[in-house]
Amino acid sequence: xxxxxxxxxxxxxxxxxISPDRxxxxxxxxxxxxxxxxxxxxxxxxxxxxGTPGEKMKLTDARGNLCGLYASFDDAxxxxxxxxx
Numbered sequence: 001x002x003x004x005x006x007x008x009x010x011x012x013x014x015x016x017x018i019s020p021d022r023x024x025x026x027x028x029x030x031x032x033x034x035x036x037x038x039x040x041x042x043x044x045x046x047x048x049x050x051g052t053p054g055e056k057m058k059l060t061d062a063r064g065n066l067c068g069l070y071a072s073f074d075d076a077x078x079x080x081x082x083x084x085x
Contacts, residue, residue: 027081037073039080046084049076 027039027046039046044062049070051057056069057076067083070076 027077027084029077037077039077041084047080049073049080051076 027041030038030040032038035050035052037049039048047059047061047067049057049059051073056071057073058069059067059076059079061067061080061083067079068076070079
């Protein structure tokens with residue numbers, strides 16, 4: 001069984017100065033197995049976060065490029081969203 005959740009910017013926290021075409025993309029996240037989350041945008045692979053609690057989380061983009069190491073899954077997820085803009 002896999003776990004799915006979406007990361008969508010909150011309309012209450014999204015800056016008003018961002019135009020709709022520059023808004024953060026809608027990413028759908030899936031926990032495929034312990035410590036590995038896949039992100040998809042419009043059904044296409046957008047990136048991956050790997051790691052376990054207490055360790056740095058490794059973020060790679062859709063091309064497999066290392067984007068960095070992050071303290072938490074949330075930090076890595078937010079970094080991928082920011083890179084997608």
